[in-house]
Amino acid sequence: GAVVSQHPSWVICKSGTSVKIECRSLDFQATTMFWYRQFPKQSLMLMATSNEGSKATYEQGVEKDKFLINHASLTLSTLTVTSAHPEDSSFYICSPSGPTGYGYTFGSGTRLTVV
């Protein structure tokens, strides 16, 4: 299956700071990247979808100026949580998708804790 690398796996930051999360597809070209947020004991909540070289499409209720997504290449996408607040604490997971769209693969996830 596809190999996806996501970093960091966990991060603790102070309120008001920014955190960047990287997601790399190592063995295929990710034309599309899904970014999810998962709160404890809940399902995956789609935050945004990006296609390589274009702006991300954000889901309703997700602030695009707060969650900056960059998908500059077919192997790398980043999510930056700006001016983080405690309520942003969550598990963030990327999921790159190739042309076939089958077997959605997930990054290892990033546990963000804002104190």
Added chain:
Amino acid sequence: GENVEQHPSTLSVQEGDSAVIKCTYSDSASNYFPWYKQELGKRPQLIIDIRSNVGEKKDQRIAVTLNKTAKHFSLHITETQPEDSAVYFCAASQSGGSYIPTFGRGTSLIVHP
């Protein structure tokens, strides 16, 4: 858009018993149905999937069935083991790289030794 309902939210079984998790979907255009297992603090892992041109698929102790007419699909785990304990998610989507999968709410499976 697509709507996926998943039941039950929690399932507790004894080791060796079978477990069944059911999902329904609303969009008849959906043609790809993966199932994921997520252990605590880890990423969801694809365990089995089925496409709309197939009614059943089996992989050792795991099987998935699909009823396109009724728009429902189910995950069957036989001879459950404690290591099967996890949260299981179903999903529905259309094939193709930019089609967004819709996930069920998840089922917490607990297998008691």
